[in-house]
Amino acid sequence: GYRVSLQGNFFGCNHTYVTFPEYNPRKHIKLDPPLNIQSNATASKCQIWWNVWNMPWYLAEILQYEFQYKEYSTSWEVALNKTLPSSLPQVEIEATELHSGIAYAARVRCKVSENENSYHSQWSEWSQTTVFQRADVPKDSENILHTKTMQYLFIPLSFGTLLYLFWNCKLSSRYNTEKLPILLCRFLTSGQKASLALTFPHQLLSFSHSIVCTMGILR
Numbered sequence: 001g002y003r004v005s006l007q008g009n010f011f012g013c014n015h016t017y018v019t020f021p022e023y024n025p026r027k028h029i030k031l032d033p034p035l036n037i038q039s040n041a042t043a044s045k046c047q048i049w050w051n052v053w054n055m056p057w058y059l060a061e062i063l064q065y066e067f068q069y070k071e072y073s074t075s076w077e078v079a080l081n082k083t084l085p086s087s088l089p090q091v092e093i094e095a096t097e098l099h100s101g102i103a104y105a106a107r108v109r110c111k112v113s114e115n116e117n118s119y120h121s122q123w124s125e126w127s128q129t130t131v132f133q134r135a136d137v138p139k140d141s142e143n144i145l146h147t148k149t150m151q152y153l154f155i156p157l158s159f160g161t162l163l164y165l166f167w168n169c170k171l172s173s174r175y176n177t178e179k180l181p182i183l184l185c186r187f188l189t190s191g192q193k194a195s196l197a198l199t200f201p202h203q204l205l206s207f208s209h210s211i212v213c214t215m216g217i218l219r
Helices: 139-189 191-218
Strands: 002-010 013-023 035-041 045-051 063-071 080-083 090-094 103-112 130-133
Touching (some): 035 130, 045 130
Antiparallel strands (some): 035 045, 063 103, 103 130
C-alpha cells in the first residue's frame, strides 16, 4: 500500500495532512469507457459489440459490463438495463424485445467484476451510443410461414375427415343391414324418419364449411 499525504502552507505555517494512511491503487480503479460500440440488427436479433483499449489484459478478463438500450426518442431514465454475465465485449437482443419500425439507442459501461477480490473499481463513464432498428420480416418469409401453417393444419383435418367418413359409412352399413326391415316399416308409416337419410350429408357439409372458414382465416 501507499501513504498519501497533503502538504501545504496555511496561514504562514507548513502543515502535513495524512489523507490516506494506507492507499492501495488496486482498490481504487476507474476505467475508461468502452469504445467503438457498433450494432447489426436483423429480423431475428440485434448484435452489439465494443472494444476496451488502454487496459492491461488481466483486467480485461475480469470486467463486468452494464448495458442500456432505449427507444431513440425517449430519455435514458426509462432505458432498460442489463448486467451482462460474461466479460466478453458483446451482447445480443432478441427481436421479440424490439418493436418493428422503431429506432433504438444503446450504450455500455464497465468496471472490475464484483466477484474479484484483488481489484475493486467504480463504474466507468458511459460509452458513445449506437443506433439500430429491427429489420422487418420479408414478405416471402411470411408467405412461406402461412403456407406451412396451412399444410400442417390441412393434414390432420384431412385425416379427420377421412376417419369421419369411414366411421359413419361403417355404422351406416351395419345399421342398414341389421335394421333395414324395421327402417322400411317406419319410413312407410311415418315421414318423420326420412331425415335419417339426410343426417350424414348435412354433417359432412357443415364439417367441410368449417375447414374452408378456417383456411380462409389463416390466409
